Amino acid sequence: MAPSDLPVTGHLVAGELIDGTGGDAVAVHDPSNGAVIGYAGLGDDALVARAVAAARAAQPGWAATPLRERMAYLDAWRGKLAAAADSLTELVIDEMGLLPAFARNVHVGRAVACLERLEELAEAVLAPRREGISLIVREPAGLVAAITAWNFPLHMLVSKISSAVALGNTVVLKPSEVKPLAAWAATRLLAELDLPPGVVSVVGGTGPAVGAALVAHPDVDMISFTGSRAVGRRILAATAATITRSVLELGGKNPALLLPDAPLDTALPAVLGSCFFNNGQVCGAQSRLIVPRALLGEVEDRLVGLVADTAAGPPRAAGTRLGPVVSAVQRDRVAGYIRAGVDSGLRLLAGGPGAPDGLPDGSADGYYIRPTVFSDVPPDHQLAQEEIFGPVLTVHACDDVDEMVAVANGTRYGLTASVWSADLDRSVAVARRLQAGQVVVNGGGFNLSAPYGGVKESGNGREHGREGLAELTEVKSMQLPA
Template sequence: MTAYDTIYIDGVWTPSSGTSVIEVVDPATERVHATVPQGTSEDVDRAVAAARRAFPAWAATPPAERAAHLAKVRDLLAERAAEMAEAVVRDLGAPAPLAQRVHVGLPIGVLGSYVRLAEEFAWEERIANSLVVREPVGVVGAITPWNYPLHQITNKVGPALAAGCTVVLKPSEVAPTAAYLFLEILDAAGIPAGVVNLVSGTGPVVGEAIAAHPDVDMVSFTGSTRAGTRVAELAAPTVKRVALELGGKSANVILPGADLEKAVRAGVNGAYLNSGQTCSALTRMLVHRDDHARAVEIAAEAAAALDGKIGPMVSAVQYERVQGYITRGVDEGATLVAGGSGRPDGVETGYYVRPTVFGDVTPEMTVAREEIFGPVLSVMAYADEADAERIANDTDYGLSGAVWAGTQEEALAFARRLRTGQVEINGGAFNPLAPFGGYKKSGNGRELGRYGLEEYLEVKSMQL
């Protein structure tokens, strides 16, 4: 077992002011594999003060120098990629290939994108008699989730540092070890003292202290809509900037004329990525009523092929939550066509859930409305395109979606009518340079690429 017994403040690994620790459980074995300090509000005060002291010098550092620092971080992360992937496997239970390709490979690419943006971004522009300049917002509180523990850190720390901000980071207490390794990398890369600080701990203590702190200029939060609402409430009295990337209940709309077999199989993979623990997961599959029976058959086959091959839920709490939704789906009249309650056959240890598909799901059912965050797919029938549009948009969320059609033009036309932050067109690949974020209760603000960088910038206009 690994015992992390310090937090990182002002360039130094230092003890927490508290004495309690948080146990980190390997969800595949159900055994504690690490401990981290349970930080306090006093620790947050120290970290924010360090970030505030470091801000003027870091903000004044030329963008090219900030880019060089980020390049060093990217390169060191690439060197330690195997070690980082193992940390994600232990914390999250992610299969090793997924940990290597997505959980670590994607953050390396994201950091590289901010190296280029810091070098190329138009920090100033002339508009008639005005000089418009973009300046760092200040001290950023970054509160990150457990489902993509490194990716969500780089999504915030990368643009914040490129912009000239300083950071106080609180990783999820459920999966914190990748954050510790990342701070080791930042330290080895020579990031100046106080520019990035880490306080491990719980949301109700450390997270709330960061969100409410008067010397934090911006808080960037990724997590549940319920928790994001609380962050916004705490941040409101100080009128700090708030960026929220929250939940989703994304629709995968398969129009008549699409390649049904390809679309359904891709949709199953999209729903089950990271064991379904993905905010943008395509958990509602909408098919024409004439195709419903065949779509359910294909989805059931695809789900059965993944049984025993996806990772576990991150915790016992999440396992029980997903089991409860499966039971409720059956109770409310959905047709269980694959998976179901309990662990996969032959699995006795670990928080594994059987890849589950429900057919005959109607829009008012709980499994069609609430974010489950597990490998549970709802297949829903629609009568015509207008009905598909209505069902797809009939949700509190608007984070992601997908459209499959016989032509790209047809799919694009339908995608324009979806109230959601991003849409995959006929299986279009995820683009880490494009903005990521949601409509409605999926949050506000955007991450990734130029749009992600601009979240961390103030705009000043000087009339000449």
């Protein structure tokens, strides 16, 4: 039973906020010290059925609502999220163990930013076009079931809901029960908007219960899922009978290629920053560094110095550069990979098994991982093939660019990659050879208006930008008289 003095997340169904039940709730832990800071209330298949019925009933009227009127609700939500940035940031720090500036600028900042160009992009996607005698239009997909991951819970909830709703879809979303507090705060702000009942429902719960009920429901028109490859496969199997469309983002094992003329002063801190981004828990992390063999010694020396400056500790402590991972389960999983690397004889440059040294009092029960780098790793090694989802970098030496590209493409994944060279055209030429949905070239920044998604077993479809919005529509062509 959840203690009465700790928050319990609930549900939003058919315009009604429903309290979570303490008896069935899942504990939410502060990763910096292991303390319980709240509970995730769990829904069930009956609540899913109620939410889907409300969404189905609301969809025709919402689709007929002009884009400008739909966007007025979302603009109001954006304003509420921006006004609540301070409190949302504190929730993100507490439940995710992230440094304050990162929590505010990335987690909260991107949640607000994904709403800023939405009307312009939606208008472009929905604009009819002529193709000879045909009039081609895009219409809402219908009822979208969305399921989010725990590593960006606030941004994913806002992005998946707003993208679908802007285009005239209705949404039933299951947030992660692992890290639900900031997402629930954003849901409560959404409930203040007086949207037509059923346009958006949020049902908390576990994947095997609420997620499975959503995926299997015959009234769901499409599924938007971010999470593991294993769950993505189960979704595809479950929807085969109904041919339900899906957009799946299933992670990556992403390479960073330093070409022989790469600017190491710029490239190495950026690659390490990507690997340790979100405390190492991001699907797009550049976790494989591929370098010319002639540069291996210099790269190793520089990495050792950079990691030495990456102090792991509590997110609000002075000097901390890397916070904890989100849970004891995740800590043990990442530590298991590190031990496997050591046990198999990989050359350890920095980090290794065990908690970081010098943790302050009160942090012993936190979920800390030492930032770790292994070098000269065989490309077929477990650590080079499997998504670790923690602050662990593997370094691979190659004899020429062709071998670098082959190593980069030599996994089942294909989400992101990066290429570094003093010559932009050369970087772009190599980027065109990489099997990845998005490639960072010479340190280019993240763009919420660009499509994001993967190839191979990193998933299908795209999110963000025009291409991502188009996934949430169906195409109709009308053949007019000549």
